[in-house]
Amino acid sequence: MKQFDRRKLKGMVFVLPAFLIHVGIVLIPAVGMVWYSFTNWNGLKAPKFIGLQNYVTMLSDTSFFHALKNNLIWMAMFLVIPLAIGLILAVILSNISRGQMLLRTIYFLPYVVGAAIAGKIFATFYSPYSGIASVFKALGIESLSNFAPLGNGKLALYAVAFVDNWHWWGFVLVLMFSALHQVDRSLLEAATMEGAGPLRKFFSVTVPQIKPTIISYFTFILIASFTTFDYVWIMTQGGPSNATELVSTWIYRKSFISYEVGYGSALCTTVCGGCLAIYLLFTLVQKLRRRGEV
Amino acid sequence: MKNMLRKTIIMVLIVTILGGITACGGDSGNSTTGDDKAKSGDKGEETTISVYWGSLEDDMQQVWFDHFFEPFMEEHPGVNIDFQCLPDVQETLRVQLAAGGGPDIFMLDCFDIPDYVEAGTLLDLSNYENQYKWEDLIYDWGLDAATVEGKLYGVPHSSEATSMYCNLDLLKELGCDVPKTRAEFEDVCEKAATQGYIPIEYGYSGANEFQQWIYDHYLGNYAGRDNIKKLFTGELKFTDNEIKGAFELLKKDWDAGWINQGQSGAITNDEARTFFQNEQAVFCTEGTWLTLETISPGSLKFDWECTVWPSMKDGIPASGSAGIGAVMSVNANTKQADLCAELINYLYEDEQRLADAIAAGYPTLCRDVDENLYPADMADDIRKTLDSLGDILGQDTVGYAPWSSYPSDTNIYMMNNLDKVYYGDYTVEQFCEEAQKVLDKELAEGFVFVG
Numbered sequence: 063m064k065q066f067d068r069r070k071l072k073g074m075v076f077v078l079p080a081f082l083i084h085v086g087i088v089l090i091p092a093v094g095m096v097w098y099s100f101t102n103w104n105g106l107k108a109p110k111f112i113g114l115q116n117y118v119t120m121l122s123d124t125s126f127f128h129a130l131k132n133n134l135i136w137m138a139m140f141l142v143i144p145l146a147i148g149l150i151l152a153v154i155l156s157n158i159s160r161g162q163m164l165l166r167t168i169y170f171l172p173y174v175v176g177a178a179i180a181g182k183i184f185a186t187f188y189s190p191y192s193g194i195a196s197v198f199k200a201l202g203i204e205s206l207s208n209f210a211p212l213g214n215g216k217l218a219l220y221a222v223a224f225v226d227n228w229h230w231w232g233f234v235l236v237l238m239f240s241a242l243h244q245v246d247r248s249l250l251e252a253a254t255m256e257g258a259g260p261l262r263k264f265f266s267v268t269v270p271q272i273k274p275t276i277i278s279y280f281t282f283i284l285i286a287s288f289t290t291f292d293y294v295w296i297m298t299q300g301g302p303s304n305a306t307e308l309v310s311t312w313i314y315r316k317s318f319i320s321y322e323v324g325y326g327s328a329l330c331t332t333v334c335g336g337c338l339a340i341y342l343l344f345t346l347v348q349k350l351r352r353r354g355e356v
Numbered sequence: 357m358k359n360m361l362r363k364t365i366i367m368v369l370i371v372t373i374l375g376g377i378t379a380c381g382g383d384s385g386n387s388t389t390g391d392d393k394a395k396s397g398d399k400g401e402e403t404t405i406s407v408y409w410g411s412l413e414d415d416m417q418q419v420w421f422d423h424f425f426e427p428f429m430e431e432h433p434g435v436n437i438d439f440q441c442l443p444d445v446q447e448t449l450r451v452q453l454a455a456g457g458g459p460d461i462f463m464l465d466c467f468d469i470p471d472y473v474e475a476g477t478l479l480d481l482s483n484y485e486n487q488y489k490w491e492d493l494i495y496d497w498g499l500d501a502a503t504v505e506g507k508l509y510g511v512p513h514s515s516e517a518t519s520m521y522c523n524l525d526l527l528k529e530l531g532c533d534v535p536k537t538r539a540e541f542e543d544v545c546e547k548a549a550t551q552g553y554i555p556i557e558y559g560y561s562g563a564n565e566f567q568q569w570i571y572d573h574y575l576g577n578y579a580g581r582d583n584i585k586k587l588f589t590g591e592l593k594f595t596d597n598e599i600k601g602a603f604e605l606l607k608k609d610w611d612a613g614w615i616n617q618g619q620s621g622a623i624t625n626d627e628a629r630t631f632f633q634n635e636q637a638v639f640c641t642e643g644t645w646l647t648l649e650t651i652s653p654g655s656l657k658f659d660w661e662c663t664v665w666p667s668m669k670d671g672i673p674a675s676g677s678a679g680i681g682a683v684m685s686v687n688a689n690t691k692q693a694d695l696c697a698e699l700i701n702y703l704y705e706d707e708q709r710l711a712d713a714i715a716a717g718y719p720t721l722c723r724d725v726d727e728n729l730y731p732a733d734m735a736d737d738i739r740k741t742l743d744s745l746g747d748i749l750g751q752d753t754v755g756y757a758p759w760s761s762y763p764s765d766t767n768i769y770m771m772n773n774l775d776k777v778y779y780g781d782y783t784v785e786q787f788c789e790e791a792q793k794v795l796d797k798e799l800a801e802g803f804v805f806v807g
Contacts, residue, residue, distance in 0.1 A: 068361060075365055079372045105450045106475035185561070189627060190619045212561060213622025215779050299562050302621030303779040318447055320768055321471065 092334075099328035104321040116328035126329060128304055129312040132219055136308060137287035139223050140230070145279060148234030153264065155235075156242050166239065170232040177229070181296030184225045188212045188297075212298055215305040222306050226293045234279070241275035242268070281344060285337050309333050405695060406438040406459035410445045410682070416649070416717060417441060423713035428702050435695065453477040453687070460690040461699065463682045466501045467764035469509055470803075472685070478509040479686040484697035493704055498722030500806045501760050502683045511700050514681030514719030517748040518572050518757055520666075521632065521640035521647075524659040526553060530638070535666040536674050545614040548638045555614040557637035559628030564771045566625050568758040569641045570615070571606065571770060576677050576755035578602035578668035584756055587795075588763060588805040594788035594795065603777060603784045605668055610778050621775055632656075644745045645681070649717055653735030662744035664751075676748040679757025681719055714738070720745060761806060763798040766791060 099116055103109035120126055151169065155162055172180070187193045190210030199207035211221035245268050253263045269276070291310040294300060300307035300315065309329070317326030412420075417439065425437045438459075442448050445463055452458035453472070464472065472478045485491060485508050490499065498512035522534050530548060535541040545555035560566040575584060579599050586592040587599055594600060609615055616628055616637075625642075632640040633651070635658055640646065644662060647653070667674040684703075686696045704710070704721060711729035714720055715738060730739065748754060758767050769791055776782035782790075 072361060072364055075368050079368065104471055106454050106471055106477065185624070188622065190617075190622050191631075192627065210619055210622040213619050215781070297562065299564060301561065301564065301775055303776045303781045305779075315772070319772075320765065321450070 095327045096331050098324055099331045101324045101327075103324040103327075105317075105323045106321075109324065112324070116325045117332070119325060120328055120332065125304060125307065126309070126312055129300075129307040129309045132305075132307060133288055133290075133309045135219065136223055136290060137283065139220075139227070140283050140287055141280060143227055144231035144234040145238075145276070147231045149238045151235050152238035152242055153268070155239060166236065169235050172229050173232045175229065177292035178296055180225060180229055181293050184228075185212065185297045188221060213302055215303050218298060218302060218305040222293050222297050225297070226290065229293075237275065237279065238272070241272040244275075245271045277348065281341065284340050284344060288333055288337050402434050402436055403692060403695065404436045404438050405461065405692060405699060406440070408445055408449060408459040408462040409439065409441050410463055411443045412441045419713060419716045419718050423709060423716065423718060424703055427709070428699060432695075437699070456689060458687050458689070460687050460692060460696050461684055462687070463513070464510055464685045466680050466683055466760045467762065467767060469502060469683065469685070470504055471764075473504045473509055477688050479688045479690065479693055479696075481508045481511065481686060481697060482506075484508075484701070488697070488701045488705075490701075490704070493723050495722040497678060498680055501680050502685075503806070510683035510685035511704075512680040512682075512722040513684050513703075515722040515745075515749065516643050516645050516648075516679050516681050516720070516757070517745055517754070518569060518576070518643045518677040518679065519662050519664060519744065519748060520573070521642065522661045522663065523632065523635060523638050524661055526635060526638045526658075534661060534663055537666055538668050538670075541666045541668075544638060545609070545612070549613060554616055554631050554637040556609075556616065556639045556641060557628045557631040558616045558620045558641045559623035559625045560620055560775075561622055561624050563625060564775075565759075567771045567774050568767070569643065571603070571774060572677050572755070572758050573641065573665040574602045574606045574668055575599070577665050577672060577674060578605055580669075580672040581675070581753060581755040585805060588761075588766075588803075590799050594792040595785070600784060600788050602668065603774075603787060606774075607777050607784055618778075621778065643676075643679070644741055644748070645719070647737045647741040648714075648745070649719060653737040656737065662741050664748055673751075673753045675751055675753040675755050677755035677757040678749050679760040680722065714742070763795060763803045763805075765798050766795045769794045 098109060100111060100113060101109035102112045102115070155165060158165070188209075188211055189195070190208060190213065193209075195207055195209040198204075198209060211217035249267050249271075250263055253267050258266065288309055290308055291314065294306050294308055294311050295314070298306045300311040313326050313329045313333070316322045316329060420439065425439060429435055429437060440459070446465070446468070449458060449462055449464075454475070454477075458477070469478070485499070490508075490511065494512065495515065498515060499508060502508060502510035502512060524534070526548070527534065527544065530544060530551065530553075532544045532547065533540070535544050548555040558566075558570055560570075579587070579602050583592055583598045587594065592598060606615075610618060616623065616631070620628070628637075629640065629642065629646075629651075631637040633655060642650070647656070647662065664674045664676045684700050686693060686700075690696055704723060707725055708729050710718075710721060710723075711725050712731060714725065715731050715734040717738075720742065727739075727742070730742075756762070758770075762770075773782065773787060773790065777784055777787050
């Protein structure tokens with residue numbers, strides 16, 4: 063018992079510095095944010111308590127709901143596209159012996175490019191005068207010579223999401239590649255002997271065995287999509303005409319450009335609460351499925 | 357086992373303490389003290405004045421040092437100036453000032469001054485105004501922009517004017533003169549567009565603040581300065597035709613493809629400027645700062661003119677707007693108020709020193725400078741632009757630059773929502789109604805238009 067307490071204490075001591083840092087940098091500011099959400103504060107003068115006024119204002123903030131809609135679209139894109147590309151390529155790469163490491167490195171390279179650099183480069187690619195449009199024009203493809211997605215309200219969000227996808231899917235490839243190593247080869251061999259084709263083996267043997275990795279990926283995307291900020295801010299700052307406005311950019315705009323820090327805190331608190339609710343719901347569904355009750 | 361536990365605890369404590377010591381931050385921006393030997397505040401008897409400014413190129417920072425800070429330090433032994441140029445200076449300032457810290461002198465925008473005054477973070481400079489007789493030296497409209505309830509809380513740092521740059525060679529090719537009226541302007545734009553040129557270069561992607569230039573041109577030259585004053589004193593509304601018409605005209609020109617062929621939202625200001633520099637655009641929307649500070653002298657390799665935007669309505673004269681680029685304010689908690697005021701005055705007092713600095717690319721301050729004091733070898737572009745600046749600011753009808761005079765929230769609303777009109781998400785009526793709501797709130801909160 064004494065030995066167990068000693069081991070527990072040793073473990074706590076190792077965890078303590080990180081825990082203290084977490085409390086100081088994450089928990090205390092988070093609690094502070096909830097408090098400020100009930101105030102009218104511009105970041106300078108003393109905050110004034112106004113109760114639920116910020117939350118009432120939020121209910122009629124059409125720009126916030128527009129940003130929320132954009133975020134849901136963003137989330138849907140990132141739940142599907144990088145996973146599909148990463149998984150398919152991981153399966154292909156796992157069957158290649160020669161040049162596999164080189165290919166993995168090449169596909170992973172976009173992930174190490176900083177968001178500011180990639181964002182600026184792609185903003186230039188998207189320029190209607192000096193980007194891909196000018197290439198199409200030079201090739202005589204007139205229908206695409208006006209290709210300027212960052213100036214088009216219908217395309218801008220997808221154009222920015224493409225860049226973030228380009229940055230991200232290499233990481234997903236490496237993640238899925240590692241997950242594929244957990245697949246029991248004997249099951250695949252057995253499936254082959256039973257006459258299963260590649261697609262059947264993939265969906266019936268491979269996917270169930272890498273399900274924990276896929277679930278973790280979904281959970282991460284559900285939450286991370288609401289913190290997406292960098293590419294949107296660098297490339298469009300939420301424009302044109304709020305077409306690429308996300309919840310994070312709207313919060314930033316309200317807090318640090320309009321200096322409505324109290325209102326920004328209310329938006330942030332609401333989004334955090336929503337993410338927590340989604341995560342808990344997702345976890346509950348997983349638990350129930352494991353118990354076989356769903 | 358006991359020894360193992362003790363050693364573990366000691367090691368963890370050592371690592372935590374070392375981590376805490378080494379985690380102390382350094383500079384967050386470019387920091388120059390003019391001389392590597394002069395460190396800020398770390399030699400017991402030396403006094404350091406810290407100055408925070410917005411992002412400046414290295415060569416421009418050197419101009420500040422060569423013409424002002426180094427001579428000041430030479431005349432004041434024991435005084436160091438710690439000059440930091442920060443890309444997000446306003447965010448940094450708010451955090452530091454709210455915590456009771458912050459630099460001694462810092463850059464502010466005019467429309468932020470009331471907030472900082474209300475928070476008690478700015479030093480009242482009224483006594484220094486009397487001591488140094490700034491009212492005789494500095495333009496009164498510049499001092500007014502930094503005055504709140506009769507007290508001076510900052511000294512205007514730079515004066516500038518909104519303007520229109522014209523490519524005279526292209527205008528000649530189109531068979532046109534520099535337009536002064538709406539009809540002449542439409543004629544040029546139509547001809548330019550037909551010939552494949554961009555009538556008006558303009559890009560704002562990733563920087564909504566540049567929207568201020570375009571709506572200043574249209575609002576100022578359609579509504580006129582008197583109606584703008586009436587708007588911001590509550591006598592007129594955004595939805596009144598005198599004001600709304602300006603935005604309708606802007607939308608009309610946008611739909612006609614005259615404003616960078618409707619691609620302004622897809623390109624940055626830098627890219628748009630290259631169209632003017634490469635003679636693909638007839639008009640440039642930037643103000644006098646373009647050739648005074650932004651681009652190097654000699655960059656425009658064609659015949660050009662810096663003049664006022666044309667009149668957009670009969671009876672409203674063609675005019676530019678006067679603006680303050682930035683204000684120098686002093687921290688209310690500074691321990692060297694006298695020295696800070698002396699440094700600010702030093703920037704203004706010597707006309708010859710200022711003339712030399714301006715010739716090197718320093719911003720024009722809010723005071724007159726005898727043109728005979730400029731060096732004989734000053735770049736022609738700078739001399740030409742200074743003449744234009746003087747002409748624009750000297751007009752009786754000079755207007756109000758948005759970043760210096762408009763109410764803050766209303767200005768921010770317009771910057772961030774005008775493109776909804778461009779792209780058809782808002783009608784002009786909707787835009788004006790929403791802008792009026794924001795303005796009504798600011799007027800109710802006590803906004804006073806200084807104009």
